[in-house]
Amino acid sequence: MSIALAGSGGSGVMTAGTLLLDAAARAGLYGIMVRTSGPQIRGGEAAALVRLAHVPTTSLDDRFDLLLAIDWQNIHRFADEIPLSAASVLIGDPDEGTAPEVFTAAGARYAMLPLKKMAKAIPGSWTNMVALGVAGALAGIEREALAAALRASWKRADDKLTANLAALDAGIAAAADIGASCALPPAPTPGTGRWLLSGNEAAGYGALRGGVRFVAAYPITPATELLEWMAPALAKVGGTLLQAEDELASINMIIGASYGGVPSLTATSGPGLALMTESIGLAVAAEVPIVVVDVMRGGPSTGIPAKSEQSDLSFAVSGLHGDAPRLVLAPTSIADCLTTTQWAVHLAEALQAPAIVLSDQFMGQSRAVIDRPPDVDFAGARLTAAANAPDYKRYRDTPSGVSPMAIPGTPGVVYTADGLEHSEAGIPSSQSRDHRLQLDKRERKLLLHDYGDRWADVEGDAAADAVVITFGSTTSAVREALARAACGGVHAKLIALRLLAPAQPERLAPLLAGVDRVLVVEQNHGAQLYRYLRSVYDLPGKVSSFHRPGPLPLRPGEIAEAVFAWRKA
Amino acid sequence: MNDVAVAAPPTAASYKSGYKPIWCPGCGDYSVLSSVTKALAMIAVPPSMVAVVSGIGCSSRIPAYTSCYGFHGVHGRSLPAATGLKVARPELTVLVASGDGDGYSIGGNHFLHACRRNVDLTYIVMDNHVYGMTKGQPSPTTEPDWDSKLSPGGTGVRSFHPLVIALASGANFVARAFSGDPNGTAEMIAQGIRHPGFSFIEILSPCVTFRPEQREWKRQMHAAPVAPTDDPARAARRIMTDDGFNIGVLYVGKRTPYPAVTGKVKCAPEALEAEFAL
Missing domain, CATH: 3.40.50.920 (Rossmann fold)
Incomplete structure (x- = not known):
């Protein structure tokens, strides 16, 4: 069952959508909530697209069963994103005008509810909580789950909570009069061991599980939430996040930190990845492990910053100058953002190479109810040089292609990491023999690795x-x-x-x-x-x-x- | 072997790698290398606890000529690489080496932000007012009328004042040195390393190949006739009104350095999943 809650920015539809998903999870359902909004920072149109099911579900359906609009300002811009059918129900507030034809054209049943007046009748309550009651009841979610979700999220005064619980009940009562029959039957078994999170949070958590303890980054939609989740989380696990002046800096900061032995990551989107490209090549040549999470958005150029597209693939697999073997991974679901990012850290560390993780806005910014992903024991495991190792050569041509990396602070094995082509000892070299040897080494280490079934x-x-x-x-x-x-x-x-x-x-x-x-x-x-x-x-x-x-x-x-x-x- | 010999105090030679530099005969950078190794000997930090980080250009070749850990990255990005390294590994002494093209042109933005971020780094820029490695093009510190193949008749663009910019951007230690005075330069580098926060040392280092007239610099240089100040307004007035050949420590600030990672673990990563659990 699919529900769209729409309204102009500030109308609280995202909050209502988040609570609806939380309530559904409490009622034992799975689901996903996709955020969509206009380009405005504040006050633009916004919609929470929620899909609920009895089985794990992380895609959107073809049609929406219910579109509930708090107002209709610019909501017509979502016509393509919120397709309706004759079986759909359309609910709007008559005091906010009538539904645009783009929505009524499909023949959906159109019901009017004075949402704003209903909220006004309960002093201290909000319209979006009335909407939550209506949508929740029409989805078949019991009142207790809705109220529990509201209570759990409440951070204000208690009297306001009472008012909003009353608004919720008013919405539930109003839904009974609409009498739509798109409700899901109750979940047969209460869900246990489930999580509610976004792909960006999952990727950030996966990075920490993989051992990342240093992040440098520049804000960019739709990757920022990943970084905002990681900033306090890193502080708790003994790491740090540094906000850089631009992506040229952030990529080099993580290369510097990783050269220092600390597993490091940055997250960005297409424009940032483009800026980082030269230095990702440095990570290839100097064999410094790094992870770059690219939360893809519409491109090229500034493109469509807040919306999804899988169009950085060509760039990720081939967009470095020179022959530059790199790892490119893509999570296949919100849950997999965790495991694949964790795996990316593991691979980057094991192979001393850059790994690009292709997430996207759809996965990154959507929240989903998922089964807790199974634990994997991937952690950063870098082959390092022992102190005073005899005849140490940083870029030695080993059978696997992986050579021990000396970590600054280790005596007796100093070397210079270099983006210049170099000899096995790391001395800059323009000789064909050294170039060929190092190209072969860097290619071989990625090709010979056993990636298993994953x-x-x-x-x-x-x-x-x-x-x-x-x-x-x-x-x-x-x-x-x-x-x-x-x-x-x-x-x-x-x-x-x-x-x-x-x-x-x-x-x-x-x-x-x-x-x-x-x-x-x-x-x-x-x-x-x-x-x-x-x-x-x-x-x-x-x-x-x-x-x-x-x-x-x-x-x-x-x-x-x-x-x-x-x-x- | 149970008897461990008492290590002799390090000398400048302890910090030299023995690789033969690619620099031209007469290049000022030889002296800068000598000053760096002397400074490290004064600090007496083990070579393996020092990282020398650079970008691209003649001056940026310096890391491999030391016996320290080296990082020779991409053009203009030495400061970010050094910033990541120092914040993640605060126990290391991190020296950053650059030139006027690498540091002030392609890496100019990082210069501003490194000064204001105030990570505990020592940044030496070997300034010869020219791109030497690409064979003689004007840099941000080149005089506007300097003739070159790329900008015939001169760029007509006024040159950049790195010391004023460093001061305005928040650098915590600002000095001007001259490669022709290796002992004085070594002293300033050592002082910069000891001073907490971001220390910036502009080292005038002649390029005798493309700017042979810079051989005259040694006659023009003179010690700054002033004591260092912690008053940025005073320092700014000094720097903006001097003749550009005033050698010495011109500003010593008291800002608190950017916090490095503490490594304090409050919980294991697995404890964080509680926030996702329903």
Whole structure:
């Protein structure tokens, strides 16, 4: 069941949405809340897009069952983001005008509720709490869960809480009169061991679990919340976060800290990643482990800062000058933001290389009710040089390609880390032999590493002769689309790539045995994953692409249609 | 071997790596290297506890010529790299080396913010008013009428005053040195290292290849006829009105340095997941 709560900025729809999701979690449901807003910092249009279900759900559905608007100012701009159908219910406050035609056109039932007057009748209460009562009751969430969520979030005077609980009840009572029947049946078992968090928080927590203790960063939408979560968290675990003057500084600060032996990370979005590129190359050449989380947004240039797109992929896998092997990973869900960021720290440290984690605004800024992710024991494990190690050479050509890194402070093994090409001892060199040796070393260490099964999520009928390949936040919509396709008799397996670089042809090949059709699904205009896969993998049979740019999320319905069309073609 | 010999006090030679510099004969940077090693010997910190961080340019080659840990990064970013290192590893002595192109042009923004952030670093800039490594282009400290292939007839742009900018941006120690006075320069570097916070030492270091007229500098330099001050207004007046060849410590501030990581662990990361749990 999908609910959109919309209103102009300051109307409290985000708070109402957050409480609705919290209440749903208390009632044993899973769900996700996606934030969407106009470009204004204050006072623009805003909507909380909530989807609730009995099973873990981290994509948005094709249509919304309910759109509840506190007012209609500029809400028409969400017409594409909040698609309705004839089965939908539209609720608006008659004192705020009438619903724009873009919403009524689908034939949704339109109910009027004087939300503002209802709140006014209860002194000290807020309109958004009336809206919460209406939406919560229509979703089938019992009053106790809604009230508990409200109480748990309350940080003000008690008399106001009483007033807002009364507003909640007024909303619940009003919902009974509307009598819509989109409510979810109660959850069969109360949920236990569940978490409520955003992808940005999950990534930050994963970084700490992986051992990150130094972060330098420059504020950028939609990565800022990751940094804001980490700032106090790092202080608690003995680390620190430094706000840099720009991304050129932040990337070099983390390289400096990591050169000093402290696992380090920065988070940014496309424009920041672009600025960092030269120095990510330094981390490649000087073999300094770092993690860069890119919470992708619409691009190029300033693009669409507050909305999602998977369009930094090409840049992440190939956007450094010179031959510069790097790790590129993408979490496949909000929960996986934790595990994949933790894994990225582990890999960067183990391989003394930069790792780019491609999250995106959809995962980063959405909050979801998830099952607690299983613990993984990935932690930073860097191969370091012992004091006074005989004949120490920082960039020694070892069989694995990984060579012990001397940490400043260790006597007898001093060296100079250098972005200049260098000899095994680290002395600048422009000789062809040294260049070739170091290029081979840096490539080999990434290629020889055993990444295990975590490189991709592989689901569905192993015998299917068709496969859909995707990555990142699109994975959950593709999963849902394939479940629908399976109900329609169309079967394909799903491969969601988590390790995008280095490519894993030996691991993919067996999964493609007997496959004669491949569909690549992604959210960008240039079919970047499709092109990348064609350049680094041998894909069998007919290879097709379904791609669309942001900012609208890829919806399960359109992907399912694409899957049906693909199989019939 | 149970008897551990009492270590002899370090000499400047203890801080030299023995690698042959790529610098031209007569370059002022040889003397700066000598001053750096002398200064470290005065501080007597073990070489493995020192990191010399640099960017790109002739002067930025200095880290590998020392026996300390070195970091030779990308053009203009020595200060951020050193900032990350020092904040994460406060027990290290971190010396940052740059030139007028690397430090004032491509790295200019970091210079402002390093001064105001006041991390406990010592920043030496070997200023020769020219890009030497790319063979003679004007830098931010080059005179506006200096003729070059890239800017024929001169840039026509007034030169930059690093000491005033450092002072205005909050540097905690501001000095001007001359490579032709290696002992005095060593003294100033040692003082800069000892002084808490961000210490900035502009070292006039001639480029005899592209600016042969800078050979005359040694005749123009003179000791600053003033005692160091902790009054920024006084220091500013001095710096803005002197002849540019006034050698000495011109300002010693009292600002509290940027806090380094304490390493105090209040909880394990796993304890933080309580905030996500329903």
